[in-house]
Amino acid sequence: MPIRGVLLDIDDTLVDTRGAFGAALAAVAAVYLPVGVDVERVVAMWRADASGHYRRHTRGELTAAQQRLARAQEVHAAFGGPPLDEATFPAWDEVFRTGFRAGWRAHTDALPTVRALREAGYAVGALTNAVGPLSQDKLERVGLAEDVPLLVTLDTLGFGKPDPRVFLQACARLGTAPGETAYVGDELDIDALAALRAGLGLGVWLDRPGTRRGGPHLEDPAAAAEHGVAVISSLTELPGVLGRVDVR
Numbered sequence: 001m002p003i004r005g006v007l008l009d010i011d012d013t014l015v016d017t018r019g020a021f022g023a024a025l026a027a028v029a030a031v032y033l034p035v036g037v038d039v040e041r042v043v044a045m046w047r048a049d050a051s052g053h054y055r056r057h058t059r060g061e062l063t064a065a066q067q068r069l070a071r072a073q074e075v076h077a078a079f080g081g082p083p084l085d086e087a088t089f090p091a092w093d094e095v096f097r098t099g100f101r102a103g104w105r106a107h108t109d110a111l112p113t114v115r116a117l118r119e120a121g122y123a124v125g126a127l128t129n130a131v132g133p134l135s136q137d138k139l140e141r142v143g144l145a146e147d148v149p150l151l152v153t154l155d156t157l158g159f160g161k162p163d164p165r166v167f168l169q170a171c172a173r174l175g176t177a178p179g180e181t182a183y184v185g186d187e188l189d190i191d192a193l194a195a196l197r198a199g200l201g202l203g204v205w206l207d208r209p210g211t212r213r214g215g216p217h218l219e220d221p222a223a224a225a226e227h228g229v230a231v232i233s234s235l236t237e238l239p240g241v242l243g244r245v246d247v248r
């Protein structure tokens with residue numbers, strides 16, 4: 001079955017969320033962490049999320065703020081920040097969220113690729129594990145909202161990827177059958193592999209050079225190949241994988 005629809009992840013796929021975490025955690029470090037702390041190491045710990053707090057959030061077990069507090073406490077314990085609790089966390093979170101929002105940028109390959117896909121006749125939309133208002137704000141701030149309709153967020157069903165139901169819901173909203181729909185994301189297990197398990201026609205792992213998370217995350221090209229996942233290192237390779245158009 002030919003692919004007619006393309007669903008895209010947002011964070012670290014369309015938007016440079018890793019860079020935004022860098023901005024957020026640099027702002028946090030300036031207020032809360034000892035002078036001279038290596039912010040790159042803080043970012044690496046945050047993204048690895050070795051305790052899986054964000055994934056508990058995507059299963060509906062923690063709120064967005066609860067998972068951030070748990071990760072903030074781990075960062076402070078590791079890098080010498082003061083203890084945080086529910087009373088002191090809102091001020092921390094304000095610093096983090098302000099820096100995070102200011103750091104949002106689209107990846108430079110995002111808009112040209114999305115426009116090329118749309119011009120070639122593909123239906124395009126976003127499926128993200130982040131919450132709805134934040135995701136819409138993010139797409140608008142980086143200039144993608146008009147080209148990438150936000151179809152399914154964590155609040156749509158109350159849980160997120162890798163549950164197959166969110167992929168099927170996104171296909172229904174996109175208007176394409178699962179078998180003629182591709183999913184593209186930067187996390188091999190919860191994006192491409194989960195999409196294939198849900199019955200989508202194509203799973204694409206965007207493995208941008210130098211951006212792997214480490215920790216418990218599955219980031220193995222051999223595992224991708226074994227399951228028939230297409231692997232790309234830039235979104236500009238996506239049309240070639242889908243087989244019909246070139247990005248100008």
Ligand SMILES: [Mg+2]
Pocket residue numbers: 009010011012013185186187
């Ligand atoms: Mg992502």
